[in-house]
Amino acid sequence: MKNFIFILVFSFIAGKSTAQKFTNNYLADDFKFYKGALLKLNPEATYGFNHSFYEKMEYVRQSYDGRMIYPQREHHLGTQRDSLLNRVFSVQNIVNRSGGDYNDEIYLEDPILVLQDTLSKQLIYYVYNAKYEHAFPFLTSPIKYNERELCSRIERYVDDFTGKITINSPMFSGTRMNKMGIDKVVKKGKVAHYLSLNTNAGTLNVRKRGAYIIFTDGTKWSRPTEEIDVDADKDGYRYSAFITLTASDLLTFSTKEIKKFRLFIYDENVNPAVGVKFRTYVKCVRKAK
Structure with a gap:
C-alpha cells in the first residue's frame, strides 16, 4: 500500500x-x-x-x-x-x-x-x-511579476519652467538599456503616449523607415512609414524609433506581449519574461498621474 x-x-x-x-x-x-x-x-x-x-x-x-x-x-x-x-x-x-x-x-x-x-x-x-x-x-516556467513593484519603478519628471509632466518606464535594467520603453507626456491638459524601440546591428543604413511588431498570440502591428534613427554604438549601430500611440494602440500594448520587433530590416527577439514585464509597464504608465 x-x-x-x-x-x-x-x-x-x-x-x-x-x-x-x-x-x-x-x-x-x-x-x-x-x-x-x-x-x-x-x-x-x-x-x-x-x-x-x-x-x-x-x-x-x-x-x-x-x-x-x-x-x-x-x-x-x-x-x-x-x-x-x-x-x-x-x-x-x-x-x-x-x-x-x-x-x-x-x-x-x-x-x-x-x-x-x-x-x-x-x-x-x-x-x-x-x-x-x-x-x-x-x-x-512562466515568470510571475509583482505588478505593484514594477509600477514603483516608473519614473516621473516635472519641468519647472513649462509644467510638462513626463512619465516613463525605466530606461535601464541594471547597466543594460532596455530595448522597449513606454512614455506618457502631459502638457497643458493634453496627454500623449509614445513607444520607443531600439536594436543593434553591424551594418549602416540611413533614412530608412518601418517599425513592425509580432505579439505572442500571432497578431501583428506595423508602422511602415515610421522613420528609423541610427547612431554609432559600441556594438556597431543602434537603430531606434519613437512612435506616437493612439488610444487603440495603447490598449493593445497593455493587453498583449511582444514576441519580436523589426526596425527597417533589423530584428530583435524579445525574451518572454521581458514581454510580460513590458506589458505590465504599459499598464503602470497608463494609470500613472
Missing part, C-alpha cells in the same frame, strides 16, 4: 513538472523574480557550468578550491552538464555568500539561487551571473 501511494505521489509530481511550459527567460538584474519558479536545463546550453554549481554553501564560499558538484572528468573547474539534464528544480531562495537573503549586493558579489530537485529534494547552490545571458543554462 505504501509503495502504491509513493508511486501515485511520484507520478503526480513528475506529471505536474512535465506539464509546465519551459522557455528561455533570462532576467539579468531582475533575478529575484526567479524565486518560486521552476528551472530545467536547456538541452542546447554549452556555457554556464564552470564555478557555478555546488552541493554545500561552504563550498560556494571556497569556490577557488574547485569543489563543484558532479565535476567534469577532464578537469575540476565545472559541473558535468549531463548530470543536470532531465531534472526540474524549484528556486527555493536567493541568498548571499553568508547564506542570508540577498539584498541587492549585485556590485559586490553574485547572488546564489538555492535550487531543489522537485523529485529527489536534493539542494544545489547555483551561482547566478547577472551580466551574461549565455552563461544562464536554464529554461524556466
